[in-house]
Amino acid sequence: MSAKGPLIDVIAGARPNFMKIAPILRAIRARQAAGSRLRVRLVHTGQHYDERMSGDFFKQLGIPDPDVNLEVGSGTQAEQTAAIVVRYEHLLLGSRSDLCLVVGDVTSTMACAIAAQKLRVPVAHVEGGIRSGDWGMPEEINRLVTDAITNWFFTTSEVANDNLRKAGVSEERIFFVGNTMIDTLLANQAQFRAPAFWAEAGLQEGQYFVMTLHRPANVDDTQGFAQLLRAVGEAVRGAPVVFPVHPRTAKTLAALPDKPACLLLLDPQPYLEFNYLVRHARCVITDSGGVTEETTVMGVPCVTLRDTTERPETVTIGTNELIGTDPAALKPALDRLFDGQWKKGSIPEMWDGRTGERIAEVLERLLCR
Numbered sequence: 001m002s003a004k005g006p007l008i009d010v011i012a013g014a015r016p017n018f019m020k021i022a023p024i025l026r027a028i029r030a031r032q033a034a035g036s037r038l039r040v041r042l043v044h045t046g047q048h049y050d051e052r053m054s055g056d057f058f059k060q061l062g063i064p065d066p067d068v069n070l071e072v073g074s075g076t077q078a079e080q081t082a083a084i085v086v087r088y089e090h091l092l093l094g095s096r097s098d099l100c101l102v103v104g105d106v107t108s109t110m111a112c113a114i115a116a117q118k119l120r121v122p123v124a125h126v127e128g129g130i131r132s133g134d135w136g137m138p139e140e141i142n143r144l145v146t147d148a149i150t151n152w153f154f155t156t157s158e159v160a161n162d163n164l165r166k167a168g169v170s171e172e173r174i175f176f177v178g179n180t181m182i183d184t185l186l187a188n189q190a191q192f193r194a195p196a197f198w199a200e201a202g203l204q205e206g207q208y209f210v211m212t213l214h215r216p217a218n219v220d221d222t223q224g225f226a227q228l229l230r231a232v233g234e235a236v237r238g239a240p241v242v243f244p245v246h247p248r249t250a251k252t253l254a255a256l257p258d259k260p261a262c263l264l265l266l267d268p269q270p271y272l273e274f275n276y277l278v279r280h281a282r283c284v285i286t287d288s289g290g291v292t293e294e295t296t297v298m299g300v301p302c303v304t305l306r307d308t309t310e311r312p313e314t315v316t317i318g319t320n321e322l323i324g325t326d327p328a329a330l331k332p333a334l335d336r337l338f339d340g341q342w343k344k345g346s347i348p349e350m351w352d353g354r355t356g357e358r359i360a361e362v363l364e365r366l367l368c369r
């Protein structure tokens, strides 16, 4: 360990990572200002590189420019994994850190954990221990591999703690700290703002839907995707559906000859605008995991087009419901919503906006003893 104090590599690669690292960086900065010896090297892998998928989030969330950008860019998951492992190993060989802190479940999370642990740089995983049980999701493979080689786990729920215990992880390696994504939501909610198109599109609070779709199972097959969009059009009773289109989804969408008139197609939205849209929506239709956590905290009804979730508390405690991937399930679900039958939900334990601080405190204890 350097005389200057322990160096933590904070890894971020794809959009859902950025809201998870922001509160951790902020909490470490606060400790540094109070004399902590912890040091941070912010490493962006470059998995997401568009302004709309990356740069906008750094600006809005006050994340400093990365110290290192591995610039891996597009590719198959194997290509991206390979490039990140090689480039991050190269970085560590030239300048070793004392901890590799990864968040979430994206390709960058797994790839950096592999490179670090093989060089015996310890790994900490924020959002460790969650499981969907579905090996068809790339994120589930990323979670399993990452957690198999993680030293310290920062967890969002008791379910995650139990998953880790069942996998043989000892109690002193598990830190139940809550949800950093919710820290970001709570810290920024006063700044949420209507997007420029709000008035022009005639949107009114509680009178429109927000939809996000990007999972391969929903969006990669043109026929299936067309059927899903038709089902959305039939189920929303003429309400507008605000649909920020992920780059992956845009490719399939471009091949469709016609789309339901209710869809308001948009580029990916910045954080503050997106969550304004969600907060005021009648309901959100999604296949994202993170969005189900945000809707739970904001108390907005959420319909998830998946068979499984790694975030069961959004269903058992929150406002989320899994309806599977059959488009025919949408109409009965939204009929219940329109009939006022949707559950109210409450907020899971420790999703209180202080998770970043708890993580920084544990890091200090682990690394500065």
Ligand code: UD1
Binding pocket: 014, 015, 016, 047, 048, 049, 050, 051, 053, 054, 073, 074, 075, 077, 105, 106, 107, 108, 138, 139, 214, 246, 247, 248
């Ligand atoms: C990734 C994550 C997923 C996360 C999602 C959020 C993995 C395995 N998946 O999926 O967990 O929910 O991000 O966005 O890590 N592209 C751009 N611009 C960009 C980034 C990507 O055009 O800034 C294109 C890529 O070239 C590719 C497609 O979008 O064609 C998909 O991107 P990729 O990073 O491979 O995975 P996602 O589907 O975004």
